[in-house]
Amino acid sequence: MQAFGKQLPKRWLVLGSGQSASESVLELVSRDPAIEVHSVHRSAGFKLTQLGQFPNRVFAPDHVDYFHSLNPAARQGFLDWSRSTNYAGIDPDESQKLFSLIYEDSIAGRTRL
Numbered sequence: 001m002q003a004f005g006k007q008l009p010k011r012w013l014v015l016g017s018g019q020s021a022s023e024s025v026l027e028l029v030s031r032d033p034a035i036e037v038h039s040v041h042r043s044a045g046f047k048l049t050q051l052g053q054f055p056n057r058v059f060a061p062d063h064v065d066y067f068h069s070l071n072p073a074a075r076q077g078f079l080d081w082s083r084s085t086n087y088a089g090i091d092p093d094e095s096q097k098l099f100s101l102i103y104e105d106s107i108a109g110r111t112r113l
Contacts, residue, residue, distance in 0.1 A: 001027075010034055017041040019049070022094040029101060029112050037113050046098060049089025058082045 001008065014024050014037055025037050039045075050056075057063055058078075067078055090098075098113070105112055 001031075008032060008035065011036050011038070013038045013040060015040050017043060017046050017090075019090050019094065022046055022090040022098055025113060026094065026097055026101070033112070035112065039113055046090050046095060048092060048095055050085045051091070055082070055085045058085055 008028075008031055010032075012028050012035065014021050014028070021039065025039055028035050028037050058067075067075060070078060102113055
């Protein structure tokens, strides 16, 4: 965005549904109320990341060993289950900011996202 200086384009496309994408969307709309952001996701949209010690146990050495001992189908199931521990998830604060932005825009009769 620095390359544009003070004259930011009014329409943007942000790909992804992870933390960086949500932060990019929020940064863009905070810069100028006339900016319109098209947020494109592979799935239904933004979702919360799994937080806490238990979901993140998948990165512990014993869980890594367990993962590598699984057959390919079970390994894929484990990957599907654990994906939201660090991939394509946003933290609760970002989720609230995005939801509030969409809600407030709907009340104001505008669509920026």
